[in-house]
Amino acid sequence: MRKKTYATAALFAAAALTLSACGSGDDSAEPVTVVSGSTKAATVLDDNPYEKPDLVLTDTTGKKYDLRAETKGRPTLVYVGYTHCPDVCPLTMNNIAVAKKQLPKAEQDKLRVVFVTTDPARDTPAALGTWLKGIDSDFIGLTGDFDTIQAGARALHITVEPTTKDKNGKTVSVHGTQVVAFSPKTDAGYVLYGEKATVDDYTKDLPKIAEGKNP
Amino acid sequence: MSRRPRRHTGLLTACSLVLATAGTLTACGPDGSPSSSATPELKVTGAYMPAPSTDTMAAGFFTVTNSGGADTLTSVTSDLSDDVTMHATVDGAMQEKKSFTVPAEGTLAFASGGNHLMFAKLTHKPGQGEKVSVELHFAKSGTVRISMPVKPATYDPKTGR
Numbered sequence: 001m002r003k004k005t006y007a008t009a010a011l012f013a014a015a016a017l018t019l020s021a022c023g024s025g026d027d028s029a030e031p032v033t034v035v036s037g038s039t040k041a042a043t044v045l046d047d048n049p050y051e052k053p054d055l056v057l058t059d060t061t062g063k064k065y066d067l068r069a070e071t072k073g074r075p076t077l078v079y080v081g082y083t084h085c086p087d088v089c090p091l092t093m094n095n096i097a098v099a100k101k102q103l104p105k106a107e108q109d110k111l112r113v114v115f116v117t118t119d120p121a122r123d124t125p126a127a128l129g130t131w132l133k134g135i136d137s138d139f140i141g142l143t144g145d146f147d148t149i150q151a152g153a154r155a156l157h158i159t160v161e162p163t164t165k166d167k168n169g170k171t172v173s174v175h176g177t178q179v180v181a182f183s184p185k186t187d188a189g190y191v192l193y194g195e196k197a198t199v200d201d202y203t204k205d206l207p208k209i210a211e212g213k214n215p
Numbered sequence: 216m217s218r219r220p221r222r223h224t225g226l227l228t229a230c231s232l233v234l235a236t237a238g239t240l241t242a243c244g245p246d247g248s249p250s251s252s253a254t255p256e257l258k259v260t261g262a263y264m265p266a267p268s269t270d271t272m273a274a275g276f277f278t279v280t281n282s283g284g285a286d287t288l289t290s291v292t293s294d295l296s297d298d299v300t301m302h303a304t305v306d307g308a309m310q311e312k313k314s315f316t317v318p319a320e321g322t323l324a325f326a327s328g329g330n331h332l333m334f335a336k337l338t339h340k341p342g343q344g345e346k347v348s349v350e351l352h353f354a355k356s357g358t359v360r361i362s363m364p365v366k367p368a369t370y371d372p373k374t375g376r
Contacts, residue, residue, distance in 0.1 A: 086274035086333045091265060094368035134268030134340075135368070170300075170311060195328055199369050 041201040043192040044214050050189035052076075052182055053155035057116070057144035060129030065142055067114065067152075068187070075210045076112040076182040078189075080153045080160060081175035082119035083131040088195050089175050090135065096179065097136040099202030107210045110184070113139045116153070118160040119173040120146055156180050156189065181205075185212035255317060256283035257356050262363040264347055265327075265370055270340040275299075275332035275349065275363055276372070279323040287354040288315040288323065295347050296334040304329045317353070326372070341365045 052068055059065040067078075077096060081089035096113055103111065115132060117123035120143045123131075128141035143149075146162050153160045158176040166172050177195035182188060191214060193201065205215035262277035273295070279288070291299045303312045315330065317323045325331055332349075341347055347363040370376065 083269070084272055084335075086267075086272045087265075087327055087331045090268050090368060091327060094265075094268075098369050131268050131271070166311075168311075198371060198374075200374075 041193060041197040042205065042215065043194075045190050045192065046214065049183075049186070050156055050180060052187050052189065053152040055116070055142070055148065055152035055155075057142040057148060057152075058125055060125045060132060060141040062125045065140065067142070070140075071112045071114070071182065072187060073184050074110050074112045075107075075184045075206075075212070076114060077179050077209075078114045078116065078156065078182065079176070079179045080116045080118055080149075080156070080158050082117050082163075082173045083123050083127060084119060084171070084173060085175050088177060092177075092179060092193075092195065092197075093132075093135045093139065095197065095199045096202055097139070098199045099206050100136065102203050103206055103210060107207070108138075111206070111210060114142060115139060116142045116149055118146075118149060118153070118175060119163045120144055120149065121163060122171075122173075181209045183212045184210070190214050253284040255281050255286035255319075255353070255356050257281050257286060257317065257353065257359065259351065259359055259361050261372060262349070262361050263366045263370060263372065264334075264341065264363050266343045266365050266368045267337070267340060268368070270337040271335070273334040273337060273341065274327070275334060275347075276325045276327060277332075277351075277361065277363070278325070279317050279351075281317045281319065281321055281323070283319065284355075285319040286317040286356050288317060288351060289313075289354050290352045291332055291349060292352070293334060293347060293349045294338070295341060295349075296337050298335040299349075300333045300335070301325075302331050302333055314354075343367060 052071070055067040057065055057067070079092055081092070083089070093115060100108055100111060100113065113136070115128070117128060123141075123143050125141070125143055128143055132139045132141045150160055153176065156178070158178060160174045160176065163171055163173040179193040179197065180189040181191040181193070183190055191205070191209065208215045258280045260278050260280065262275070264273055264275045267273035288301070291301060293299050300311050301315060303310060303315070315323055343365050345365045347365060349361050349363045351359045351361060353359065367376070
């Protein structure tokens with residue numbers, strides 16, 4: 001079973017760096033929260049970097065935030081998730097927060113870490129702000145219209161579905177597992193981190209990303 | 216003549232040894248007879264909770280090692296939350312499950328990125344170093360109370376930090 005899971009995960013990772021809501025087949029047909037099966041800490045897209053999505057949303061202070069304009073020329077990490085996520089979302093953001101603190105102060109100030117929610121109904125600017133403050137008060141949280149968020153995620157090859165209620169009335173949201181790192185030189189996304197990426201991986205790579213080099 | 220009683224004693228000793236390591240878990244049958252292959256012998260190790268960012272939600276992890284027959288984890292309760300649910304990762308997707316099998320002579324692992332406990336609407340935001348009391352309810356072995364230490368949010372059991 002475990003083997004099978006890994007094999008399938010590897011296939012997913014190889015086929016496309018997207019998430020898809022695959023049913024389990026041998027279990028209940030409940031809606032699921034989707035995570036990708038990427039097993040490597042980082043993938044570098046040398047020849048085919050991602051374009052930074054043209055995404056205008058609302059930040060945690062309630063102000064309009066234009067991702068391209070605000071992060072232009074800055075090393076930027078983007079993650080798509082939601083705060084009612086107990087495991088992978090806070091772990092990912094905390095891993096980045098710890099690694100960030102090991103950069104020189106000037107580099108820390110340049111770095112932009114952007115968390116885009118997939119669950120805008122629950123993740124209001126205030127809720128997002130409270131959650132991020134518990135991780136790193138410099139992190140940017142974006143919320144807004146789900147369709148806009150979905151289109152932005154799609155530009156990063158991350159597929160997210162709207163938050164739904166399952167048959168037991170439980171709210172089910174979806175998160176990506178990739179963190180996309182954008183270069184301050186070209187504003188394109190060259191590095192994808194999967195959910196296995198640790199504090200050490202980010203600590204090792206962030207100084208290079210800050211300089212616009214690929215790790 | 217002397218073989219039988221000795222063998223009997225040996226089994227009893229083995230039984231109490233298991234009792235000693237497993238704490239409150241029942242390792243012997245209900246009538247005190249030595250455990251048969253059908254009786255689960257559970258041990259819970261490696262429990263931890265990554266320090267949550269808010270009091271909205273927290274995760275919990277642990278490993279159940281079973282040196283006996285199969286058992287089933289049917290529910291989890293805690294005084295930190297009235298809403299503790301169990302989630303599995305199946306083919307890369309996370310879904311809530313009503314129960315988890317603890318295989319005979321095997322392990323059931325709740326580990327980051329895979330199975331996890333989800334504590335919702337916490338009574339308070341637990342801080343690092345705090346111990347959260349959690350009860351694991353098994354179909355055969357009954358309730359096992361564990362003390363789940365709150366670790367740094369980035370804790371990785373592989374490196375222990």
